[in-house]
Amino acid sequence: MDNNTLLITTTENIPGHTYTIIGEVFGLTTQSKNVVSNIGAGLKNLVGGEIKAYTSMLHDSRTKAIERLRDEAAKQGADAVVMMRFDSGSIGGDMQSVVAYGTAVRFTD
Template identity: 40%
Template sequence: MIAVTTDTVPGRDTAAALGIVRGSTVRAKHIGGDIVAGLRNLVGGEVHEYARLLADARDLALERMLADAARLQADAVVAVRFQTSTIQQGASEVMCYGTAVRLSPAA
C-alpha cells in the first residue's frame, strides 16, 4: 500500500477517491520509563523513553490507517497526516489520517 503526504501519487493518476481513512492509538506514560525520563531531564538530552513511546504510537496509528484503507480496497492513501492530542495528563492519542484512493492502471 502506498502512503504519501502529497495530494497525489507522483506518476500515477487517481481513478477514484474512496473516502477518509484513519488509525489511532492512545498511549500512557509508564511509571518506570517516567522515572528514567525524569532523571534524564535533570542532565539534559533526548528523552529516549518518550521518543520510543511516540514512535511506536505513530507506527501503530499508521498501520491501523493502512488496514482501514485495505478494507476499502484502496491502492494508496494520499494527504497522510499525523495529529496528537492529550487525553489526560500522561496519556495522548496519536491519529494518522488521509484519503484512500484507487489508482488508474500504470501505463
C-alpha cells in the same frame, strides 16, 4: 490489494498514476507511559536531554497508527492513501494519542 503493498504518501499526487477518491481514513492509537519512564522523565527535566523511553513510545505509536490507517484503507478497497498526516496529543498526564489520517484512493490507470 495487499495491506503491505498499499502505498501511503504525504503528497497529493502520485507520479504516473491517476485515481478516484474513496474518502477519509484514519488510524488511531493511545499509549500510556510506564512508571519507570515517568521517573526517568522527571530526572531528565532536572538535567535536560532526550527522554528515550518517550521517544520510543511515540515512534511505536506512529507505527501502530500507520498500520491501522493501512488496514482501514484496504478494507475500503484503496490502492493508496494520499496526503497522510499525523496528529498527536496528551490525554491526562500520562497518555499520548497519535492519529494518522489521509485520503484513500483507487487507481484508475
